[in-house]
Amino acid sequence: GAGVSQSPRYKVAKRGQDVALRCDPISGHVSLFWYQQALGQGPEFLTYFQNEAQLDKSGLPSDRFFAERPEGSVSTLKIQRTQQEDSAVYLCASSPEKNTEAFFGQGTRLTVV
Amino acid sequence: AQRVTQPEKLLSVFKGAPVELKCNYSYSGSPELFWYVQYSRQRLQLLLRHISRESIKGFTADLNKGETSFHLKKPFAQEEDSAMYYCALRRPGTYKYIFGTGTRLKVLA
Numbered sequence: 001g002a003g004v005s006q007s008p009r010y011k012v013a014k015r016g017q018d019v020a021l022r023c024d025p026i027s028g029h030v031s032l033f034w035y036q037q038a039l040g041q042g043p044e045f046l047t048y049f050q051n052e053a054q055l056d057k058s059g060l061p062s063d064r065f066f067a068e069r070p071e072g073s074v075s076t077l078k079i080q081r082t083q084q085e086d087s088a089v090y091l092c093a094s095s096p097e098k099n100t101e102a103f104f105g106q107g108t109r110l111t112v113v
Numbered sequence: 114a115q116r117v118t119q120p121e122k123l124l125s126v127f128k129g130a131p132v133e134l135k136c137n138y139s140y141s142g143s144p145e146l147f148w149y150v151q152y153s154r155q156r157l158q159l160l161l162r163h164i165s166r167e168s169i170k171g172f173t174a175d176l177n178k179g180e181t182s183f184h185l186k187k188p189f190a191q192e193e194d195s196a197m198y199y200c201a202l203r204r205p206g207t208y209k210y211i212f213g214t215g216t217r218l219k220v221l222a
Contacts, residue, residue, distance in 0.1 A: 045209050
C-alpha cells in the first residue's frame with residue numbers, strides 16, 4: 001500500500017467492552033510504533049516493535065493494554081475492559097529502521113461511552 | 114525529564130504575513146528535533162528536521178541550544194499552511210518521539 005493503514009477509522013465502544021485496533025505498516029518497515037493522542041494533546045508513546053519483538057512497552061497505561069505483531073508486519077493493539085479515559089486517537093507509525101523517519105497512519109478514533 | 118513545550122494553542126495570521134511557531138524543549142544533551150504537520154483530514158507527516166537544515170514549503174527552523182528552542186518560521190504565510198503543527202524531540206539513535214501539545218495555525222485571507 002501507499003502508506004500506513006489503520007482500521008477501523010472510528011470505533012465506539014461501551015464501557016467494559018474489549019476492542020482491537022489494527023495497523024498495516026509500510027511493507028518492509030522493521031520498526032512499528034503505537035501512540036495515543038488524547039483530545040488537545042500531542043501523541044504519546046505507547047509501545048515499539050522491531051520486527052515481531054516488542055522491545056519497549058513502557059508507555060502502555062495499564063495491563064488492560066496489549067499489543068502484538070506476531071509475524072513482523074501487521075500489528076494489533078488490544079484494549080480490554082475499556083474505560084472512558086481510553087477515549088483517544090490511536091496512531092500507528094512505521095519506519096525502515098528504529099531511528100529513521102516515522103510514517104504515521106491516519107489513526108483510529110476510539111470513543112468509550 | 115525530556116519535555117517539549119508549544120506555548121500557543123492557536124496562532125492566527127493574515128496571508129502574506131510572517132509566521133513563527135514557538136517550540137522550547139527540555140533535554141540535557143543534543144537532541145534530534147522535528148516539526149510534524151497535520152493538514153485537515155490528513156495524517157501526521159514530517160515537515161522538517163533540524164539535522165537536515167532544509168527549507169520545506171518555505172518553512173525553516175533553527176536549533177538554538179542556548180535558548181533550547183526550535184521555532185518554526187516562514188516569511189510569508191499562505192492559506193494552505195493552515196494546519197496543526199507539532200514539535201517533537203528524540204534522543205539521538207533512539208526511536209521514541211516526545212511531542213508537544215501542538216499549535217493550530219490559521220492563515221486568514
